[in-house]
Amino acid sequence: MELCTTIQAIRQARAALGTVGFVPTMGFLHEGHLSLVRQARAENDAVIVSIFVNPIQFGSAEDLSTYPRALERDVALLQQEGVACVFAPDVAELYPEGFVTQMSLGGVAAALEGTSRPGHFAGVAMVLTKLFNIIQPQRAYFGQKDAQQCAVVRRLVEDVNSPVEIITAPTWREADGLAGSSRNSRLTEEDRKRAPALYRALCHARDCVRAGEHRRTVLEAAMRSVLEAEGLTDIDYAMIVNPETFHTEGEIIPPHALALLAVRVGAVRLIDNMPLL
Ligand SMILES: Nc1ncnc2c1ncn2[C@@H]1O[C@H](COP(=O)(O)OP(=O)(O)OP(=O)(O)O)[C@@H](O)[C@H]1O
Numbered sequence: 607m608e609l610c611t612t613i614q615a616i617r618q619a620r621a622a623l624g625t626v627g628f629v630p631t632m633g634f635l636h637e638g639h640l641s642l643v644r645q646a647r648a649e650n651d652a653v654i655v656s657i658f659v660n661p662i663q664f665g666s667a668e669d670l671s672t673y674p675r676a677l678e679r680d681v682a683l684l685q686q687e688g689v690a691c692v693f694a695p696d697v698a699e700l701y702p703e704g705f706v707t708q709m710s711l712g713g714v715a716a717a718l719e720g721t722s723r724p725g726h727f728a729g730v731a732m733v734l735t736k737l738f739n740i741i742q743p744q745r746a747y748f749g750q751k752d753a754q755q756c757a758v759v760r761r762l763v764e765d766v767n768s769p770v771e772i773i774t775a776p777t778w779r780e781a782d783g784l785a786g787s788s789r790n791s792r793l794t795e796e797d798r799k800r801a802p803a804l805y806r807a808l809c810h811a812r813d814c815v816r817a818g819e820h821r822r823t824v825l826e827a828a829m830r831s832v833l834e835a836e837g838l839t840d841i842d843y844a845m846i847v848n849p850e851t852f853h854t855e856g857e858i859i860p861p862h863a864l865a866l867l868a869v870r871v872g873a874v875r876l877i878d879n880m881p882l883l
């Protein structure tokens with residue numbers, strides 16, 4: 607496995623590979639990331655993983671400085687998974703002096719994470735545009751855990767006529783339902799016990815829909831009450847949206863509606879989602 611830190615090195619390494627499945631990450635890898643890598647391996651000649659904590663997708667008050675990092679451990683894990691190349695540039699490699707271009711996104715990027723984290727998706731879209739241009743993969747793999755990000759990326763490649771095929775892979779969960787996330791490592795022992803309430807709240811909404819409840823405000827309140835019973839009251843959003851638009855549409859939820867949560871568990875902001883089938 608090759609570890610590349612420059613654009614020139616990864617371009618050269620990529621040129622020797624056939625079809626490439628690309629898994630963009632911010633590192634501190636867990637089973638969720640590895641599930642994307644395994645799917646990419648099964649569907650392509652070779653896999654490239656990027657590890658880059660992209661500063662421009664973090665707001666000034668967000669957790670960029672405390673975002674967990676473990677490059678050596680990540681590289682060892684990826685080697686075991688049969689990854690061909692890891693691209694781990696530093697910030698100046700992707701954003702050299704003189705870099706000025708910005709992106710502006712609307713539509714699916716506007717609500718939820720777009721409202722809570724202004725500029726976040728513009729930063730995600732910029733770094734992915736760069737990474738897709740540098741690596742030129744056939745396919746790129748994203749986790750359903752970041753459902754809105756998946757929709758934003760699908761829109762991005764369509765809007766800029768990128769040939770990269772976007773694949774969404776299922777959310778990997780711990781045995782108690784907690785969605786795998788690098789940020790879980792920052793939960794205290796007590797908060798780790800409370801965190802599966804996000805999953806339970808989503809399951810509760812899904813069960814209510816299966817029992818015939820289709821009123822959005824009732825379902826959103828039901829999710830909040832599961833969270834609050836666990837002492838999780840710092841709720842950024844608990845919403846049910848149309849998965850095509852990521853906006854709420856009236857009181858009766860559409861078929862295949864998506865429930866999404868962003869909740870602070872202690873000092874850590876976690877997100878999760880579930881289709882309400
Ligand atoms: N539990 C998971 N199951 C499947 N894919 C996941 C999971 N967690 C993250 N991913 C995906 O891995 C890719 C890289 O995500 P990232 O490096 O931000 O990890 P993360 O664990 O989501 O970090 P954080 O939650 O702290 O933002 C994204 O496409 C993301 O959706």
Ligand SMILES: CC(C)(CO)[C@@H](O)C(=O)[O-]
Nearest residue numbers: 630631632660730733752
């Ligand atoms: C896609 C991504 C690697 C872009 O920085 C990031 O948003 C993430 O890890 O989900």
Ligand code: BAL
Nearest residue numbers: 632663664726752755
């Ligand atoms: N997994 C999404 C990246 C972020 O939280 O910035």
